[in-house]
Amino acid sequence: MIEELLVFLGQNVVIGIFGLIFFILTYRNSVTLFQWIENQTYGRKEFIMNKFEFLHIKVKEEYVVYALLAIAFVIPSLIAAIFAFWGSFVWAAIFFTLFALLGWFIPKPLINYLCQQRIDQYQTQMIDGLNLLTNGIRAGLSMPQSIALVVNEMPAPISQEFNTILQQSKIGSPLEECFENLARRIPTEDNQMFVSSVNILRETGGNLAETFDTIVGVIRERIRLQQKIQSATAQGIMQGITIFCMPFAMALIYYVSDPKSMEIMFVHPLGIALMILAVVLDLIGGFFIYKIVKIKV
Template identity: 35%
Template sequence: MNLDTTTWFFIIAAVILLILLIAGIVMSSNSEGNLVESRLGEYLEESNEGRKGDESSVLTEWVNKRVEKSSRGDKIKQSLARADLQFKVSEYFALVVISITLSALVAGFLGGRSIFSFGIGGVLGGFAPGMYVGNQQKKRLKNFDGQLPDMINLMVNGLRAGYSTMQAMEAISKELPPPISDEFRRVVQEMQLGVPMGRALDNLLRRIPSPDLDFMVTAINVQREVGGNLAEILDTISFTIRERIRIKGEIQVLTSQVRTSAKILSFVPIALALFLWFFNNEYMRGIFDAGRAPGFGALGCGLMLIGIGYFVMMRIADIEV
């Protein structure tokens, strides 16, 4: 087996492992089993006694306990919950390490085994899991916000029919589709376990950081303290939220060209530079002919200008409602 065949063997093996890794992430994120139970303990600050039956290794549990105590681990745990991904913090860190390793190997072999190629692959692999989690958060939050007006209307109808607030929330968990049904099922189960309604709603707001949901939760908490017709209050809130969604949709349409231009103009130069580095390495190495300092300085200036342009264009398109 010659050298070229060996190189391609490692590349193909790394790509297959990366595909299997992505498939595992997707299957895990779409799994329905034990979804509520795996998250309730985290937000109720319960002990891990109910999780002793898990098939996790001793090493995984040991690492998970150490990592979750840090502030970084707490933020990652919150991000995973918001994205509805059934990963422990230690498993997420293991995923990052695997992603960095595989990406560095693929990039290193494609880039002529240069240390810069390994570094580029490692950086891209390190950012990939975080970008995936962030994308899942945005998609889930967008779906939740889109279902919120219908949820409030269903809750208003339930209250007017004589339901209690908890019964109305239970009806929401049964009648509406995910993700809003999953979240209110968690709220109902927390309340059934003895958690006060205010704390259960605060936990919901921590999982779903939506301004519209915050508006609704505040109204419910105020009504519980001072009284009043909750159905009328929520009916008014539902109208307000629908109008906000309509205006946001119009703004999204009007500013879509600016946002698309910002993404394309920022992505194309970086993608082209990476393509040339891996598939025409000698040409790209010419930037370092005058020395590494001028070469890295030029690259740094280019990235800085691209970042400034992207930030300015996105700020122009960012109109608050």
């Protein structure tokens, strides 16, 4: 009984010392810390608002700030409080740090992923959109009228992007500048080729319909090549996913078959350190596998 009490007091003293050191360092640098948090939060807010504008998502700026603070601090604090209530202060600190880092760094790549999905959708719609432009030009329509045809007939996102061209043109921007803005919003090789062709032929003269037919052929060939590469790398992707999930599956199997042998990995400091090391190494291995099987065309 006395030994258990001494062990309990020893653990609390160590936690208290680390907590006191953390409080002193935080208090002495509180002004700098909160200024850094404010700058980072508002910097991410501007980034997110710009991306939301690209995604055609309307949301108030203060809601973005509240969401960032909730994801990075409020949710990790609640999770840490639950573990602390159960008496596991070490795991409370670990999960607070883990979820705080995830909440801080995840929004940016997640929004970039959504933007890339939109760009990919635009890319797949370019063939039908350029065919509509070609038909409109061959029918005697002007370029703005052909663009309006795409806006009315095609779904988002290509209809939204072409509608942005029309709206910018209506407020007085030159059509060439509107297309350059499109190239900046959708920075793909096919779109750059399309914008450059339109602007050059509008200045020098030429057959836009034939040029669009050529661009459509190039895009079709690129899509066909991408599909072949995806088929060739599908096996490697599945193998990578299997290897990445294997350590977690083995840990679950050992825990179900013999819980006592695995409990030490979640209680003893050395076991916790080994678990963290295993997760980090697994994530690094998964990252390298992802880079190997990802081929750009």
